[in-house]
Amino acid sequence: MKSDIVVIGGGILGATAAWSLSKEGHRVVILEKGDLVSGASGGNLGKLSVMERQEDWHIPLALESLEQYEELNKSTDIEYCNCGGTMLLQSPALFLAAQQMKEAMDRAGVPLEFSKGESALRHEPNLNLQSIYATVFCPLESVLNPMRATLAFLELAKQHGATVHTHAKVEGFEMSGNTIRTVRSTAGCFPADVVVNAAGSWAGPLCRKLDIHIPVGHHRAMACVTEPIAPCIRTAVLDGSFLSPSTVAGDVCRITIGVAQTAHGSLVISRAAEEADLENKDVSLEGLRRMIQNFLHYFPSLHAIEIVRAWACVTPQTLDDLPVFGFSEKVPNFFIIAGFKGAFGTAPAIGRKVARAIGDGLIWEGGLFSPDRLRANSPIS
Structure with a gap:
């Protein structure tokens, strides 16, 4: 069954997640609180590094993403260079x-x-x-233009039916029990079966609106x-x-x-x-x-x-150098992706895993990256 999915954050992780989800037929809305590529996704070096990843779960993400960036560059000039x-x-x-x-x-x-x-x-x-x-x-190791790459994935998501709203700061949520039913933003209210928090450095403050504390x-x-x-x-x-x-x-x-x-x-x-x-x-x-x-x-x-x-x-x-990836136990239709080191180097592969987790119930690495893994009183939450 296809869902109404609201992705909060129009950076590279939000863009690739939206692209993968919209390809699967989900109805996707992307809410970006400012202009597109005005945050970390527009301000980084654009370096795609394999060597910066030492873990056995991490390296394959980088290799898969390199392939996807190279393929994207064939149709859209993202200034990809190996x-x-x-x-x-x-x-x-x-x-x-x-x-x-x-x-x-x-x-x-x-x-x-x-x-x-x-x-x-x-x-x-x-x-x-x-x-x-x-x-x-x-x-x-490779490089690309991070602004062009982010905008290219957003465009691909739109080609599969996704809509993008800028200057759409999330103000709150309308709940039914412990489940989000509507996302309230400065651009309007949007119904949601699933909400994806891809807000980068703002992922933590966004979670706190739901009394969720994550180590970001x-x-x-x-x-x-x-x-x-x-x-x-x-x-x-x-x-x-x-x-x-x-x-x-x-x-x-x-x-x-x-x-x-x-x-x-x-x-x-x-x-x-x-x-x-x-x-x-x-x-x-x-x-x-x-x-x-x-x-x-x-x-x-x-x-x-x-x-x-x-x-x-x-x-x-x-806090623990591990990313946050998965649904929250407290709000079961709230999916969080945050804290990936050098996220540009792995974002396309992460986007695919988001689609699998939401559509097929994938539990990645046995829940190692669960947003509930650290207690609410951790220093960084």
Whole structure:
């Protein structure tokens, strides 16, 4: 039986979920509280990384999504490019952690190439060898234009009958017992058999309207783009420090590196992550300075290029580093998807799993990602 489904959030997870659900014949309405791609889905690097995923459940999502993005690019130009990716390892400890990561990659058939010294320059000739201990190259890493990709999936959903409402902030729900019957928004009221919460960093506050507490918080992420220049960054570059995470006490701005060169020649440089209020998308000058300083630590020969724009967006994170995926026990027709690390890299596959969970009753990974897995008094809820 096909359902009336309201998807809250028009970012990449909401778009791919709506596309998969509408393809199955469900009547889908998408509610976006602002303009399309005005949140994290429009503000990220557009990097599709396999290496950032070490878990056996996570890697297949990235591989499946790469295939879907490549297929989408044949009909819609989302600036998809299979450029490969280079992970920077700054210490012997990270090199050892990357070798352990390789075991999971081998199981999934993902090729990796380790390099030290001059051989690391084969993929990134402008890299400062004094700044690293080693690199790992993966030929499957890719990049795309995140705005174009999100809009493309929304368009596909509309072609299958979905409707999209912007500036449709959810104000509340009309209930029948513990079940949602209507979603009330600034764009009107919409009947719902199922409600999908794909609101990103706003997933937690939205849940609290239903007295549901999920382990999703947020941070403000910054990035910038340079003037177009001659080709100088060959791959999607990422920082391997996540393999051995550490937190510096009192440091509210966490700096790592992510960089890729677009088809037009501009460099997109990230990553600065800061603590900030949920609605605060201001660019921090201190964060921007440290982010560029860190970039030049690895690529000092590129010091003369000019930055033309910088921006910030709010991105979600979870207390236990696991995503939230599934129906809530408290409100059984309320489905939550939130907190996926680097969600762009896995969104098409996640959208398919949402359709299976809602249409076929899929319980993914035995309920490992259940929204009810942590108690309501957890610090991040």
